[in-house]
Amino acid sequence: MNTPNPPEPARPTRIPRGEARIRLLDTALRLIREQGFAATSVDALCKEAGVTKGAFFHHFDSKEALGAAAADYWSETTSAMFADAPYHAPQDPLDRVFAYLDFRAALIDGEIAGFTCLVGTMVQETYGSSDAIRAACNASITGHAATLEADIQAAMDMRGVGAPFTAQSLALLTQTVLQGGFITAKAAGHKGPALDAVAHLKRYFAFIFEGSATRAEDRSAA
Amino acid sequence: MNTPNPPEPARPTRIPRGEARIRLLDTALRLIREQGFAATSVDALCKEAGVTKGAFFHHFDSKEALGAAAADYWSETTSAMFADAPYHAPQDPLDRVFAYLDFRAALIDGEIAGFTCLVGTMVQETYGSSDAIRAACNASITGHAATLEADIQAAMDMRGVGAPFTAQSLALLTQTVLQGGFITAKAAGHKGPALDAVAHLKRYFAFIFEGSATRAEDRSAA
DNA sequence: GAATAAATACCAACCGGTTGGTATGTTTGC
DNA sequence: GCAAACATACCAACCGGTTGGTATTTATTC
Incomplete structure (x- = not known):
């Protein structure tokens, strides 16, 4: 395995009291997205966060508990980010749905680990070994899908x-396609397959709501 | 973590000479799909396959090499299975495409680990740490998609x-949707989301090729 | 509001078991 | 007899988790 590790220049400043937990969670999101849950050891996580193992097991009963907490933390931070996003602005609910898909496409950029989903990555590894983590990941996915459901329902009614x-x-399908796009992108080594998947998804929505795919191409904001 | 292990009644019969490699690969497919790559230790794999560690490192240079070989082996066995499948029978290429989707839906049954994809699971964990495994998984996914491409192209021309x-x-999209369906199914704990995803995918194909979704519902063979 | 008690946050050192991997055999088929 | 196919024994590093302890903050008492 190729493990290139840049030589860090020591850790002079001590982490301020009260920040250990949040630093562990932030670092966990990064490392788990990069390496997966099993490959992220408690030792490495603590070292990267600049915290001792004593602090880790003070805040989390086990590595499994950290995994579940990381999924919850992921839900909090991402839901806050999506709540503040501009795609809620349009008056027409269907426009909001398409704006959401454009927003998701715009997020797919930069390093692969930077645009992929923590809970999708984690649930693959843990669905059979930890029901607590599996449930937390499921809550994150379905919870986010639920924020889309109202707009989709309104568009269908309208x-x-x-x-x-x-x-x-249909709301869950958007998450399914995104998760699948992350996998094919990871396999390919670039974002292309994920972007293609979102483009197809937009076209599917155009077929459903407009009876034609033509407007889907015009809709692309990016 | 919940790790229920049935008490195996010892291993009396010795593995016949020449079967160690294939037994290791077969067992690897099973364990990696159940637990993931990182969580599948070489020791456990050997024990489960009824083979010693000496045999393992005789056939594979490293655990990483086993991972890449497992992805290749997965490609071989699944491509043979799909080549023999009955969905190639229809004369109309579009009918073959829909028959493929019905076939994929029919495969989604039983235990979750039994219908999910090895390479999708494995590439999530290893895309950043092993280029050999990543490339083998990518070849498996794109290679299978390529077997669909001709039928799709013929249907588009026709x-x-x-x-x-x-x-x-479009061929790669089918794999993307399936991979995504496996993730949301793992998160939910049942096959439902994966089946829903394939149903939506069929509808998308119906829109593209028939300008309407109505026939997609009728087409369902299952 | 000072003294004290109690809880919280954190640390360094350590534990038994497991990890991927190796060195050195022995057995088997040709 | 010789190479390929295994088996046995072993290793250093690392794994998740525990220990006993200290510094800091908060709650309680007078």
Whole structure:
């Protein structure tokens, strides 16, 4: 395995009291997204966060508890980010849905670990070994999908779309496609497949709500 | 972590000479799909396969090499399985595409580890730490997508679908949606989200090739 | 508001077990 | 007899987790 580690210039300043927990969580999000949950050791996590192992086990009962807490923390920070995002502005709920998809596409940039999803990565490894982590990851995914559901439902009502699927199912599909895009992007080594997937998803929404894909291409804000 | 291990009744029969490698690969596919790559130790893998560690390192230079070999082995066995599958029978290439999607939906059954994808699981953990494994997983995904591409291209030509996307992009999308479905299914703890995702994917294909989703519901063979 | 008690936050050192990997055999088929 | 296919024994490093302890903050008492 290739493990290039830049030589860090020691750690002179001590972490201020009261910051250990939040530093551990921030560092955990980064390391788990880069390496996965199992490959992220408690030792390495503490070293990277500039905190001792005593502090770690003071705040978390076990590594499993840290995983569940990291999923919850991920939900908090991302939901705050999405709540503040500009895609809620349009009056037409369908416009808000398309603005959401454009926003998600815009987020897919830079380093792969920087745009992928923590809970999608983590649940792959832990769904069979830790029900606590699995449940926390599921809550994160379905919770975020739920914030989309109202707009989708409103758009369906407005357009009179009587579909053989629910708004909930369509909201979850957006997360499914994004998660799949992250995997194919990781496999390819670049963001391309993830962006393509979102473009197809937009086209699917255009078919459903407008009966044609033509406007989907025009809609692209980016 | 919950780790229920059934008490195995010892291993009386010795593994016949020449079978160690294939047994290690078969066992690796199972364990990695259940637990992930990092959580599958060489010791546990050997024990489960009924083989010693000496045999393991005789056949594989390292654990990383085993991972790459497992991805290749996965490609071989699954491509043989898909080549023999009945979805190639229809004359119309579009019917073959829909038959493929029905076939994929039919495979989503039983234990979660039984219908999920090895390389999708493995590339999540290793894309940043092992380029050899990442490349092997990518080859598996794109290689399988390529077997679909010809049918999609033929269907596009036949229907005169001049789309702002390529047949290759659409073929890869099917894998993206499946991979995403496996993640949301793992998170939910049941196959539901994966089946929903395939249903939406069929509808997308129906929109593209038939201009309407109505026939997609009728098409469902299952 | 000073003295004290109690809880919290954190640290360095350590523990038994497991990790991936190796060195050195022995057995088997040709 | 010789190489390939295994087996046995072993190793240093690392794993998650525990220990006993100290510094700091907060709550309580008078």
